[in-house]
Amino acid sequence: MTNYFCTLFDSGYLIKGLAMIESLVKWCPDAHIFVLCMDRQAQDILTAAQKPYITCIALAELETPELLEAKKSRGVAEYCWTLSPSLPSFILDRHKEIDFITYLDSDLLFYSPLKPIFDEIGDSSIAIIEHRFAPRLQDREVNGRFCVEWVSFRRDEEGMRCLARWREQCIEWCYYRLEDGKMGDQKYLDEWPDLYPKCHIIMHPGAGTAPWNYEKLHFAQDTSGRILVEGAPLIFYHFHQFQLLANGSFDRLSTFYTSVCREPEAVYAAYEAALMRALSEIRTISPEFSGGLRPAAAVARRRWAQRYIPFAVKRVLHRLLRY
8 A cells, every 4th residue: 555745845955855855765665755846956956856656746736826926025034824724625636546645844764664563553534643742842832732743634535625724724824923822834733732622742752853852752772773862663753854965964963962861873863864865866867956055154143143043033034035
């Protein structure tokens, strides 16, 4: 049985997106992933790669008049969030053979089989995962209890009703600010467990590990080198903040996270190796490709700002620079 997934990214996230997809297929060999290509370069390179487990979708195929109208008032990230529910909705509408689909963020990496997650979901109509914030970050739950990194929908009455409502909500309002109980695409999920009886919250400790929760978790490796989290296999990690640098190095995290607890070394080392493999493959198709490679000095300045400039000031600057 094929397991269907979808994700979206542009050429700036192509290296990360391809690394995610290759790790997914390694640990879920029956996976097929639909990629919404947010620009032509990403689409051309993925098409040239000729991977049978990838189906590319051009942005123009999916964009409706209502999405194009919403696009006028939203930043790049906000528009990507707006599309989070539109993508699985589009796929389910055009592929009647698909009974169950999972949206994934493109900056994940998979480390072991996904079967424990699917076994846990069972016949649920919807599956979501909590941020599981570390205690010192618990106040961030005001921006959303759940993370739109893994969101699954079944083609049944409840799953389709939830997806349709989420799509309408994101088209109407999806911005990078907390306002009237809304925040981006993610805070809409807060009410799902109460609204939908067949909504499952994924509980596996190896799913959804990320910078905002790793400090409260115990990581280890068994004799085979497999990474464990709280004694269970690590299934996927979310690489929030991670940057590839143009000088060939990496910038993993800001000191907001690492000053409290160092990042899990084996997890990040595996990701860096996967990114380099993805970049090498992309450059066999496009030798001069440099999408997503950031100037080291610019990233260093950003990290300084993350450490020393108050969040309220950064939010004002973000809004001014966007316009």
